[in-house]
Amino acid sequence: AAMREERIKKTKTVCTYCGVGCSFDVWTKDRKILKVEPNAESPANGISTCIKGKFGWDYVNSEERLTKPLIRRGDAFEEVEWDEAISYVASRFKEIKEKRGADDIGFISSSKATNEESYLMQKLSRQIIGTNNVDNCSRYCQTPATKGLFRTVGHGGDSGSIEDIAKADLVITIGSNTAESHPVLASRIKRSQKLFGQKLFVFDIRKHEMATRADRFYQPKSGTDLVWISAVSKYILDRGLEDRTFIDEWVNGFEEYRQSLEQFTMEYASNLTGIPEGELIDVAEDIARSGKVSVCWAMGVTQHMRGSDTSTAISNLLLLTGNYRKEGCGAYPLRGHNNVQGCSDFGSIPNFFPGYEETTDDEVRSRYEEAWNCEIPKEAGKDNHQMIEAIHDGNLSSMFVIGEDTGIVDANINYVTAAFEKLDFFVVQDLFFTKTAEYADVVLPASPSLEKEGTFTNTERRIQRLYKVLDPLPGSKPDWEILQLIAQELGGDWNYDHPSEIMDEAASLAPLFAGVSYERLEGYDSLQWPVAADGTDEPLLFLDGFPFEDRKAKFFPLDFELDYDTSEEYDLHVNNGRLLEHFHEGNMTYKVEGIVKKTPNPFIEVSEELARERKIHEGAEIKLISEAGEATGVVTVTDRVRGNELFIPMSANGKSAVNFLTDNRVDKDTNTPAYKEIAVRMEVVKKK
Ligand code: SF4
Numbered sequence: 176a177a178m179r180e181e182r183i184k185k186t187k188t189v190c191t192y193c194g195v196g197c198s199f200d201v202w203t204k205d206r207k208i209l210k211v212e213p214n215a216e217s218p219a220n221g222i223s224t225c226i227k228g229k230f231g232w233d234y235v236n237s238e239e240r241l242t243k244p245l246i247r248r249g250d251a252f253e254e255v256e257w258d259e260a261i262s263y264v265a266s267r268f269k270e271i272k273e274k275r276g277a278d279d280i281g282f283i284s285s286s287k288a289t290n291e292e293s294y295l296m297q298k299l300s301r302q303i304i305g306t307n308n309v310d311n312c313s314r315y316c317q318t319p320a321t322k323g324l325f326r327t328v329g330h331g332g333d334s335g336s337i338e339d340i341a342k343a344d345l346v347i348t349i350g351s352n353t354a355e356s357h358p359v360l361a362s363r364i365k366r367s368q369k370l371f372g373q374k375l376f377v378f379d380i381r382k383h384e385m386a387t388r389a390d391r392f393y394q395p396k397s398g399t400d401l402v403w404i405s406a407v408s409k410y411i412l413d414r415g416l417e418d419r420t421f422i423d424e425w426v427n428g429f430e431e432y433r434q435s436l437e438q439f440t441m442e443y444a445s446n447l448t449g450i451p452e453g454e455l456i457d458v459a460e461d462i463a464r465s466g467k468v469s470v471c472w473a474m475g476v477t478q479h480m481r482g483s484d485t486s487t488a489i490s491n492l493l494l495l496t497g498n499y500r501k502e503g504c505g506a507y508p509l510r511g512h513n514n515v516q517g518c519s520d521f522g523s524i525p526n527f528f529p530g531y532e533e534t535t536d537d538e539v540r541s542r543y544e545e546a547w548n549c550e551i552p553k554e555a556g557k558d559n560h561q562m563i564e565a566i567h568d569g570n571l572s573s574m575f576v577i578g579e580d581t582g583i584v585d586a587n588i589n590y591v592t593a594a595f596e597k598l599d600f601f602v603v604q605d606l607f608f609t610k611t612a613e614y615a616d617v618v619l620p621a622s623p624s625l626e627k628e629g630t631f632t633n634t635e636r637r638i639q640r641l642y643k644v645l646d647p648l649p650g651s652k653p654d655w656e657i658l659q660l661i662a663q664e665l666g667g668d669w670n671y672d673h674p675s676e677i678m679d680e681a682a683s684l685a686p687l688f689a690g691v692s693y694e695r696l697e698g699y700d701s702l703q704w705p706v707a708a709d710g711t712d713e714p715l716l717f718l719d720g721f722p723f724e725d726r727k728a729k730f731f732p733l734d735f736e737l738d739y740d741t742s743e744e745y746d747l748h749v750n751n752g753r754l755l756e757h758f759h760e761g762n763m764t765y766k767v768e769g770i771v772k773k774t775p776n777p778f779i780e781v782s783e784e785l786a787r788e789r790k791i792h793e794g795a796e797i798k799l800i801s802e803a804g805e806a807t808g809v810v811t812v813t814d815r816v817r818g819n820e821l822f823i824p825m826s827a828n829g830k831s832a833v834n835f836l837t838d839n840r841v842d843k844d845t846n847t848p849a850y851k852e853i854a855v856r857m858e859v860v861k862k863k
Pocket residue numbers: 190191192193194195196197220224225226227228229357358359360
């Protein structure tokens with residue numbers, strides 16, 4: 176009995192799914208996961224979790240885990256030992272760098288990897304190879320939000336905590352299916368609604384769960400959020416309802432901003448969005464008269480050609496109404512992946528070192544060059560989108576992707592996989608043999624979060640430790656160890672014994688993390704960046720002003736033109752997004768038996784009107800055709816979508832993958848794919 180007890184262990188970890196960052200104890204017996212137990216001390220979730228955090232772990236013991244490095248020999252892969260794989264990877268990178276230059280290689284880090292691993296990925300890229308071509312999947316989702324916040328308030332993260340959203344008088348969600356994408360955060364909103372009379376306004380083209388609970392729910396035409404937000408801002412100004420004291424003390428650029436709003440009359444907004452003028456006026460009055468307003472937004476805002484501008488408009492509105500620098504207020508771009516915030520924070524982006532310091536800043540660059548004893552290019556590297564373009568143009572011949580199934584999650588996957596086929600040398604590091612791995616020359620077996628130590632940063636900028644629950648599955652290794660082996664083989668002087676040493680180095684170089692250390696993150700302790708050298712963190716940002724020269728924020732003037740619409744040939748609009756039960760492309764959750772039982776198949780949502788018009792029924796098989804490609808799937812008829820709008824879950828895989836339909840159009844400021852702006856036509860394959 177004593178021995179049996181010994182084998183049972185309880186270890187604290189952080190959820191590997193969404194950006195809420197729930198932390199909990201995992202009970203295990205050997206490799207068996209007995210249960211997940213939330214802890215009242217968990218800063219983001221208290222005693223709550225959702226189905227994924229509670230039950231979504233079977234993939235860790237999946238038979239499909241990779242346990243041997245693979246090297247392509249002709250058309251087949253051969254299993255090899257780690258030594259051989261590492262020396263092969265290093266020698267090929269070396270050869271390519273010598274022949275074609277460092278900028279011929281591109282690195283994609285993983286938003287599921289730890290902060291320390293993201294730090295090492297950009298260090299490998301910048302120090303060892305010598306290129307700024309390093310990016311991560313925030314390029315697919317929230318980079319436009321970060322851009323909008325940098326332009327206006329200077330920090331690219333949530334301005335307060337999840338607690339602040341719960342304390343707001345009014346929460347507005349825009350393009351966010353919060354109940355399914357950030358379940359525990361949505362529960363906090365539901366609770367505040369019930370207990371404290373918090374108001375909830377939801378703007379989304381799809382009637383999801385939060386829409387049905389909202390005090391006001393509107394379905395603006397796709398891609399027009401900027402217009403109603405700006406019209407509401409103009410109305411507030413025209414009526415003198417702005418927060419004059421806040422603006423005078425804290426915001427620059429008022430006059431230019433005021434002028435830029437001229438175009439956004441209520442009539443114009445109503446025509447473009449389809450929301451009646453009177454309703455928009457009520458929204459404006461309610462926002463102006465609410466004491467504390469928090470705005471949450473997600474990919475329904477960012478994955479558009481004007482995603483950065485729309486995020487900027489949100490921040491402008493918050494500045495106009497004085498909704499920064501107070502509890503219960505602020506801007507909340509809800510981060511999708513568990514560590515999408517941290518992956519960018521720790522430097523896996525082409526224009527920033529860790530802590531968002533520009534590569535073009537000479538002082539910053541020499542700080543890293545001295546510490547790392549190397550030369551780093553000044554100019555920003557290629558982002559994810561530019562890397563794929565560069566492969567097609569013959570300007571990039573090698574890539575290293577960790578923990579991301581680019582060949583299914585990037586937009587226009589026919590185009591992306593055609594690029595992969597052109598690569599001279601392609602390394603993929605993952606838990607499974609993914610769609611992307613099919614195109615690789617080397618596949619390296621990595622370990623998931625439960626098998627390593629490190630930190631994740633959730634949507635509220637909260638850095639939390641995860642402890643090793645299980646040993647790495649024999650044959651696999653944590654990403655940080657693999658990156659270190661490659662760096663060492665390439666002559667790098669890397670000697671990290673533990674991820675805490677990587678964090679110490681990051682903290683010594685990046686002022687944003689100056690006081691971050693593992694001692695300050697013991698157990699359920701956490702820190703919300705920026706963290707001063709003495710360990711003081713900032714749950715609520717901007718109390719000492721905004722991080723610009725005169726401590727003032729900036730209004731950022733915007734204009735608008737409608738640059739997306741359906742056409743006669745492509746007459747339907749496809750939206751896509753998350754489901755509660757599945758995560759992203761489904762590589763993990765489709766390996767969890769309980770979840771698959773509950774939500775087995777991908778589907779396409781069709782409105783009742785459209786189903787009637789096209790004479791199709793539940794279960795019919797349809798084919799959607801866009802300019803980029805085609806996808807087929809099974810119909811669900813529902814009132815969640817209306818009119819000519821369709822919805823495909825992003826976890827739909829195989830022939831139903833939405834990214835067969837998405838194309839090369841991107842947000843004009845960040846190159847984030849406009850995943851949400853896809854026009855298609857429909858053919859009925861089987862009527863049912
Ligand atoms: Fe994990 Fe997000 Fe669910 Fe929390 S809400 S358990 S972080 S998926």
